[in-house]
Amino acid sequence: MSSVAVFLLGMVGALAPEIVRLYEIRNDPDRFQWSWFYLAVSLAFSALGGVLALVLPATTYWGALYVGVSTPVLVNSMVRKGRERARTQLRSWGTPPERTRYSFVDSYVHGL
Numbered sequence: 001m002s003s004v005a006v007f008l009l010g011m012v013g014a015l016a017p018e019i020v021r022l023y024e025i026r027n028d029p030d031r032f033q034w035s036w037f038y039l040a041v042s043l044a045f046s047a048l049g050g051v052l053a054l055v056l057p058a059t060t061y062w063g064a065l066y067v068g069v070s071t072p073v074l075v076n077s078m079v080r081k082g083r084e085r086a087r088t089q090l091r092s093w094g095t096p097p098e099r100t101r102y103s104f105v106d107s108y109v110h111g112l
Helices: 003-027 036-055 061-092 104-109
Strands: none
Touching: 003 036, 003 061, 036 061
């Protein structure tokens, strides 16, 4: 398998969850916000998926695609957990509850 094909399949795989995320954002436009941040993070996840497919070494085309699909899900889970913990700590210090509309970061993270 060529390295270019593995990298591209990893990138395509990393963009697959973005289709689901865009659908979720479309279904609740009052809560989610579109931003250039969204596009930049999507491109970064795509590149990361390609790099991980090369590094892990994917031995099949399916494996390269699967590594790409797994990348954003794994990273978003970690980010979401960290933001929820931070938010819980802020609430315990007496800050008001969060707004009904998500921030740019939360719009991206909670899209899946």
